[in-house]
Amino acid sequence: MTTRLERTVTYGILALFSVIALTPVIGILSTAFDSQDSLDTGFSLPEGGLHWSNFADAWNRGHFGTYLGNSVLVTAAVVAATTVLAVLAAYAFGVMRFPGSTVLFYLFVIGLTLPQEALVVPLYFDLRYAELTDTYWALILPQTAQSLAFGVFWMRTYFRGSARSVIEAARIDGANTWTTLWRVLVPMGRPAISTMVVITFMWTWNEFLMALVMVSDEAHRTVPLGLAFFQGQHSSDAALLAAASVLIALPVVVVYVALQRRFIEGMLGGAVKE
């Protein structure tokens, strides 16, 4: 069906874009293992073997242990809260009919297009007033609210598409809405839920502006913020900076590689049922 030429072109273009996608990543990796005295920021095999000590140096000097802990805590809280709240709300939007449901749903959808920049200024003054800046709450609460917009929208699509026959069957078996949700629909909806989890995880982990504004003490700093300040301090230490970047990106990349299949499956599944 496909000609040899087509096949070659396909692989060629795929390979080209893969190289483009990987180049900065490999550049960072090679710099991270390079000697700290090297002036070279590009591609080069590290001189004199791999300098693993860069990572220890960056870790100690940049306090990344604390930052990673903070990031894990904030991300876990946001993901957990978003998942539970979005599933509950989307369930109601997806399978129940009640006055005002459409309007309320559109209220959530608006959140998809509301940029943080339009919220962060008053949020800062509100949270400062509530004495919540420089706490985890100042990161968790706004980010959960923002993730809910996507979560509710996304999960509603799943509940909308979930087979009515299943719901009817559960009802006939005497299950109420609560048990139907948790016993039947949630287990069935694992692909959709994991997509939501991974996306919320990514957004929260990468969040910079909120952290920059809400957190000024070091104890609550998350990794992106830590890296930004680390870059300010060590902007000419390419090796240290690269090592720090690797340290920060590694957890996400590991999770990504482990879950990527499920992630894409989830996206596919969600798209089918749209």
Added chain:
Amino acid sequence: MKNPLSAAAYRRRAPGEPRAIGYLYILPALVLYAAFLLYPFGQSVWLSFVHWDGLTVATPAGFDNYRDLFTDPALRAPFAHALLLLVFYSALPVAIGLLLAALMSRARVRGMTFFRTVLFLPQVLALIVVGVAWRSILAPDGLLNDTLHAVGLGSLARPWLGDYDWALPAVGIVGTWVGTGLCMVLFLAGAQRIPRELYEAARMDGAGPVREFFSVTLPGLRPQIAVALTLTIVAGLRNFDLIYITTSGGPGNSTSVPAYEVYHRAFETNQVGSAAAVGVALTVLIFVLTVTVSRLVEGRRS
């Protein structure tokens, strides 16, 4: 089960439960969402109508802050930059994503998982990490200039992030790099759902790859294109992180964008009202663009 009657009954009423229970399911999410998203947005709108330095008493400003958006070049420029950046953040990734998806939907590719993983990788990296990596690539003797010198194009080498004409496209390319993977994965998912028969029919009609793309793949991918455009437009207009880490709006103000201007004005130069107005205007811009996209791309479907 699937007779019209039961479907109609279902639509009217949730199965076996009082209708009001729906509100209970929604309540927790709605409370949090209203308190930390809707309410602050209302406050932003309110703030955009006052002059406030963040400390002393705020004074009413009427439409001053909004008028400045049109009359003050320091505020007009960021919006112009943002629109130009959308070409890089949105149009290019969608175009490249379509191309890749079209290629892949035609030929069965071995090692698909590998390519997909690699191409999507930029999406999962924190933008701050991306910024750090690209800052070194775009540095005067970074990888890009080294490569240009190596292939004899040394005359094209320049300090990308410090060049008035090139800093904005340079930051834009970073956005392209980030967004392409997302578009590709979306389109690929979509392309695999296009019925094979359509392709076979097109081929039977003697369609080449190009015509096949325009008559089968592209129409089949419409919903995904809408999603991709929406996501990349929203991401492209909120590119605070990249600007902060790579150029801080420089050189001069040639890469200042609304997202950066909000932070700069609110928390550095004591112009909270103006910052809020920029934020609200940014919201309106995003809203208009996404509605336009859904009208243009999705609207034709029905």
Added chain:
Amino acid sequence: MGFPSTGSRRVRRRAVPILLTAGLALLATACVPGTDGSQAYGPGNGPAVAVPDPAKAGKVTLTVWDQEIRGGTNGELQQLNKEFERKYPNVKIKRVARSFNDLKTTLKLALSGNNPPDVVQANQGYPDMVSFVQAGLLAPLDNYAGVYAWNTRYPNTLLNLNRVSADGTDFGTGRLYGISQTGEYIGVYYNKDVLAKAGVKPPKTWGEFTASLSRLKDRGKLPIQFGNLDKYPAIHTFGVLQDQLAAAEVRDTVLGRGTGFDTTATKDAAATLADWTKRGYLPKGSNGLGYDDAAKKFSSGDGGYLLTGTWLLADLKKAMGDKLGLMTPPPASAGGAPVTTGGQGLAWSITSRSRHPEVAAAYLDFITNKHAADVMTEHGVLPAVPGAAAERVDPDTVDGQMIAGWKRLSAADGLVPYLDYSSPTFFDTITAALQGVISGKTSPEKFAATLQQDYGAFMKKQRERHAATPAPAEPK
């Protein structure tokens, strides 16, 4: 889609007015805490009348924000912090260090937040210190200055740069809001090897200096290493050029009583900066090169000169050893009085809501006293008031050159304050405009006009303010 499309459209049409109503309802209730001015803090006043004794303060954690991240000042400060903690075991110092730019971007947020640090380094002038004082975020230190005799420790010219008028509108006069640890000036670092290879002797006059640039260039060397991606370094380079032409005039302008920026000196200095870039005396594309990267390149032998502050001496010396030399910008005629941009390091200030202002004051005194000056000298840092250790430094070393330059500048009154002090928005204005000059985008005339526009508008506002309230008497 589960919905028949007509239904969804109908609902959507109905949803719009409901959404609008909901939005308006939100708006009506919206009010942002603080817009009534309740979050502004009155200017506190330290009650100190006797020397505070931190030992009696109980368990104290002192949070300190600084930007001393470079080798010399970082080392000196670490040592002094350790010594302070040893002297007062009940005090723990929590130090948060970040780069100048990062500190500048985040300090205002931190100061107005719920848990402001106790001690911060604030940049002098209108953009930072004056606006903080206006907001009541910093505590006046006049009482402590009396108790610790800071008034006599520092010359008035330096102290005045840390003063803000009581009503928070004027810079350079009024109450004391900080003291500086280090002295600084923009000097001309040179690489002895590179100069020797090009047959250039360290210049004695400005004319010799500019002549040596073209000579270095002809010999294939980069004359002046320079990186301006971080935006602020050009203030220093430009300042040196402008000071050569009209030092006294510029100083008056920065302090709000001069002729302004639309002057021939401004235009000529900008023209020189542009010309140096065009001739390749400054590296091509300096707007894209980081400040630290430029320093690293200079120390590895790329560049004959580096025009920057004395704060970089320790780092450069570590990398270059004996190859490094430092001079004040050469005067017009040999042996003449030198002039350059400089003054003192960022001010160390106490926040108005610090719970331990007395411990903070003791800390400020500790890091600026005679012993501290000697520690700084040992670390290759220039103390604002050089002490005994500075006398013992070999004058032929680069440290000796730095100290001698400082003394000559102080004696000749040759220090011109940093230009970014001039107005609340001047840092942004001048850094952006200078990047334009360097790239050739902004003509010297346009540059001078841009600066003057910002400065003139601010001066007008200041005059109106003064007309409304009689100016406070200047303390002598």
